[in-house]
Amino acid sequence: MSKIKIALCQMNVVDNKQKNILKATSMIDEAASYNANFVVLPEMFNCPYSNDKFTEYAEEEKTSPTIKSISKLAKKHEMYILAGSIPEKEESKIYNTSYMFDKNGRIIGKHRKMHLFDVDVKGGIYFKESDTLTPGNKFNVCECDFGTVGLGICYDVRFPQLAQINVEKGAQILVYPGAFNMTTGPAHWELLFRSRALDNQVFCIGVAPALNENASYHSYGHSILVNPWGEVICQLKQKEELKIVEIDLNEIKKVRQEIPILKNKRNDLYEIIEK
Template sequence: MSKLKIALCQMNVIDNKQENILKATSMINEAVSHNSNFVVLPEMFNCPYSNDKFIEYAEEEKTSPTLNSISKLARQHETYILAGSIPEKEDSKIYNTSYLFDKKGNIIAKHRKMHLFDVDVEGGIYFKESDTLTPGDKFSVCETEFGKVGMGICYDVRFSQLAHINVEKGASILFYPGAFNMTTGPAHWELLFRSRALDNQVFCVGVAPALNESASYHSYGHSIVVNPWGEVICQLDTREELKIVEIDLNEIEKVRNEIPILKNRRNDLYEIIEK
């Protein structure tokens, strides 16, 4: 199956876990009514984006009410759901973790954010995820009926090595639930997604929370889909919105035949060694 409809759920996240789950449920139900094959939620879709809330909202995978709700929806609608990310607790550690559910409601992949967002931009944003979160250390590529997909989260998109390894493992779509802010978003969001798509000649998808001006952290929104030619085929604004985007994976082979970047790489001169 080369064509699929991806639903971008750019939802408004508030300081109420149950309301966030209900909002995600509503958007998933609507997405399925438009024949979406693959529904994507934003980074920290059940939780305000702040270190204190990561601690308060953290859930263990096996007992997570958030993941249980998404699993039931995937099974009910027989659709793939990429559950953006949630604060996942294991032992005494908290991770920023994304989960992929198959059409039977099973978790078939999870990605713990590898690169933590520790920044201090002069005149802009100061934020250190490492004050609360622990970084992941595993690559996340998973087989679906549409082929393999690769997973990252937000700040991970800045690291080309992660994207390259995921594509070397066979990924034809790179998903990055993310929450860039109002400093880094206008400067780099579109540029990074176009770069990762163009570098690897794949589709690159980013889904963000909507801008909530009453929150302490202001998400840039602008959920996006970029094709293997590096063209933006969809980009939202800052408002809450559900958008269905159809892509054709046959475009990947076409672009790679026209400009054979992957074949022309000088792997005899450079390589990435995965630990």
């Protein structure tokens, strides 16, 4: 299988976990009606993006109603689903965690956000995830029947080393559920996704929550899919929307033959390693 239908679910996240799960369910059901192979949900899709809400909404993996719901949907529709991210609790720690489900509803990948969003932009945005969250420390690549997917979350996209290691592990698609804001989004969102796709000659995907002006944190939206040539082949606006995009993984081979970046790397002089 070289052609894949990917569903970008730019959903409106509200301060009600059950409503968020029902909205995600509705979008996944609709994506299935278009025969999507792979569905991607946003960062913190079941929870408002706020430190106090991360604590309130946190779920343990074994008893998580969110994970249980998405698992059932993956099995029902026989599709791969990346459950954006949720606040995951383990003992006294809370992580920002993505879960990848296969067509049988099994978890085949789990990525805890490595790089926490601690920023202070004068006149723009102040946020410190580390006040609540703990960073992850593992690289995560998922083998799917259509290809290999490398996982990251939002701020992780700013660190090219993560993308490089995932691609060295075989990733053909890099996915970053994210929630850039109205300061960083217009400045860097598209630029970063184009850069990671171009650096590594892979497809790069970012799926964000829709802009909710009633929330304390305003997501930029603009869910995006970039091809290995660095071209934006799909970018949404700010409102809630489901978009189905078909990609052809054969484009990766074509681009790498035309401009053999990975082949021409000077591994005799430098390398990126996983500790």
